[in-house]
Amino acid sequence: MKKIWNISLAVALFVGGVYVYADEDEREHARPMQSKPLSKQDQSAAALYKKECSACHMAYQPEFLPKRSWDKTMKGLDNHFGTDATMDLADTSTVQNYLMTYASKNERITDMKGAVALRISQTPHFVREHREVTKKMITQPAVKSIANCNACHTKAEAGSYREREINIPNHGRWE
C-alpha cells in the first residue's frame, strides 16, 4: 500500500520538491525530482497556487487528488468547507489549470466508487494509512484537524511524508 502513495508522489512534478519512495524491503529514500524545468508560466502558476491556497491551511500537493476532485473544489470556492474562499476569475482559472495539470492519475489511490472526494483525508487509501492515528492525537489543540498535515508531517509543506519525519505533538516520533 505504502508503495502506491510513494510512486504517485514520485511521478509528481513540484518545484524544488523532494519526494519519497520505498523499495522492496520498505526502506525509505528521498530523491530529488527528475522533473523537467518548469516554464515561466508554470512557475508563476505554482507560485499563485501556493500563495492563494496556503492562506488558511498549508498548500496541499495536487498529486493527492484526481482531476474530478479539484474541478469540484474550484467550482465551489464560495462554499469551501463552510467558508468563502473565492478569488477573481483570472486567478481562479490559473489555479484550476495548475491543479488539473498535476492532479493524481492513479485511480487506485483516489477511487471513491463513483463519489467525488473533496478531502484528501476522505480517500480510502488515506484512511487506511492513518488507521493507527488515534482521535485524541487529531483533536488536541496543537493539531485540531486531520487536514493539518504539517502538524504531524514536519516536511509536508515541501511535499515529503517520510515516516521518520513524523512528529506528533504531545506524542512524539512515529518510528
Place this chain on the structure above:
Amino acid sequence: MKYLSVLLMLSMSLMGASPEVEQYMKELLSAAKAENKSFTGFDAARGKEIFISTHIGKQGKPMSCTTCHTVNLGNSGKNSLTGKVIEPLSPRVNPQRLTRVKEVKKWLKRNFVDVYAREGTAQEKGDVLTYIQKN
C-alpha cells in the same frame, strides 16, 4: 524637496495605506454617498462596531471579525476554522497590510460573508478600513 518626501512618507505611514488603497477608499466614498444620501464620511467608531460585534455568519453560528483577528489588531490572530496563525491586521505593526487593493477586496468579500452571511456595503467597508488604519 528632501523634507517634503520625508514628510510625505511620514504622513503615508501615519495613514497606514498605500496610494492604491487611498484611491480605493475614494471610490468607496463616492459609492457610499450614492447608497445613502445622508452619508457624510467614514467613521472609525462605526468601523469598530462592525469589527467587534457578533453576527450569525455563513455557517449559521455566532461569529465576529475578532473571532479570527482578536480584539487587539496589533496581535497575531488565529483562523478559527483551521487553526492557522494570522499575522496582525494593524498596518502600524504589519506594514504589508492595506497596501494592495486586490488583497483588501478579496478578503473583505470573503470575511464579510463569513461573519455577516452577506457582502459588506461600501459604507461598511470604508468604516471598517478606517478603523483598521487607525489601529
